[in-house]
Amino acid sequence: MKIALVTGTSTGIGLETAVLAEQAGYTVVATMRDTGKAGPLRERLPGVDVRQLDVTDPDSVADCVEAVIAEYGRLDALINNAGAGHVGTIELESVDDVRDVMEVNFFGVVQVTKAALPHLRASQGCLITVTSVGGVVGQPFNEAYCAAKFAVEGWMESLAPVVGRLGVAVSVIEPGAVATEFVANVRADRDIEALVAGAGVYRPVIGAYLDRTAKSFSAAQSARECAEVVVAALTADAPRFRYQSSEWAAGFTGVKLADADGSAVQDLTTSWLAE
Template identity: 55%
Template sequence: MNTGRVVLITGTSSGIGLAAAVQAAQAGYTVVATMRDTTRSDALLKAAAEAGVTVDVRRLDVTDPESVAACVTAVADSYGRLDALVNNAGRANTFATIETCDLATYREVIEVNFLGVVAVTRAGLPHLRAAGGRIVTVGSTRGLIGQPFNEGYSAAKFAVEGFMESLAPTAAGMGVRVVMVEPGPVFETAFGANSGLTRESLLTEAGPYRRVLEPYLDWVARGAHPGAQTGREIAEHIVTALTDPEPPFRVLTSDWAREYTAIKYTDPEGGRVRAMTASWLAREED
């Protein structure tokens, strides 16, 4: 049954965003599924058809202020309301450290993963205030504990954390709830694949940092993330964050994520976190 509520979701061409768009439609939302390139909507439309639901696909580039404004305005004009916003669009991590990664790449990572969230949130807030709606943003455990060779991505996600944690009480005072959904590693998503990175290319470009990048990539390849989840599993938490009458500010999507981030909250001086992350860069013989 259609609830009459309208949700705009960014980054829906694959992975978490695609699954969230389909599941939100199944939950009765009118779903505006946005993506930078609408020619990549086939997978979403197929999944929606198989689920027996429809979604409204629209173009939205979170790094283009005119695209953001045009899309949000058009959605409000089409439906007369906007009840929820899901900030999901993101750019893959570079797996490079600052000395070997150009600043343009860092700026792009921060532009998409942080400033894009700010821009879409800013555009949506007048309509969300009118509806007494909510903002659900997909964060990451990498925005709670910084990871080696994830500096730009972690910095952007840390910034999202600070932005939303600061905004939450102000927005609540205007009737808008703010929720952060915090997954750990995610399987079955094109997020990493879309980056075009390979182990060989990363090691070639690492220069003197190859000696610490190689064991880190070995650690990743060994499946060092027992808490990895599918995009569909994360999407279930997003839909719950949309529908729960009293959602928490931060939703950690697995027991692994809760245990992992608890290290940070019980380590005010940073020693345990530093030892843990440093161990990922050590060769087995070291």
């Protein structure tokens, strides 16, 4: 029996990943900040093990991972999916706003990964993190969000050869626009209409950006399609470091990444650790 812990499973990519991972033969521990939102997941996976986990709360993280090990005795995969979007630019928000975005999207990943790594080493398991094309290409009015996702990608790219020498496979998944509640959550995070109204000299450009974004999400990839890529990495015999979740995402990140699957960088940095 293989155990996979997935964060952020109440909706979207996390929910679909939990379903597909169970279908692939894993026993899934589906975590979310508010377990009162577990209804849609339980409809798809009756009897699924749902646990409370707030990635920004160190005690919540430690308690959850310890409870999983106490019950199952092992952890074979961690899928970091929990995160939150954010729209803004630094003159129109506070530094604390930026810190909050980093806390959820970067330090949350760090905390859960740190708690899980000893158990992933023991099982020779895998560590998968859903990042974003915004972790490769910086995008207007996504300064804080892209900074957090860049940080996740840099951290994982640096960690991968280290824990890879100890048997843990590390992968990042880079979605583009995905048809989930992500956009609604961005709007909940900030009153977008109020942001535009108070944008001053930025108002014309933020309006253009929001119009363009609305059009891109009208042709978004489904959450299930993205989850299929996550589970492909989960079940691969030799998972690569970097996966884009669609042809569009591959083309977009390819503008910046000639090394689209991350293998050249991984080969280079892994060679630095040869005995």
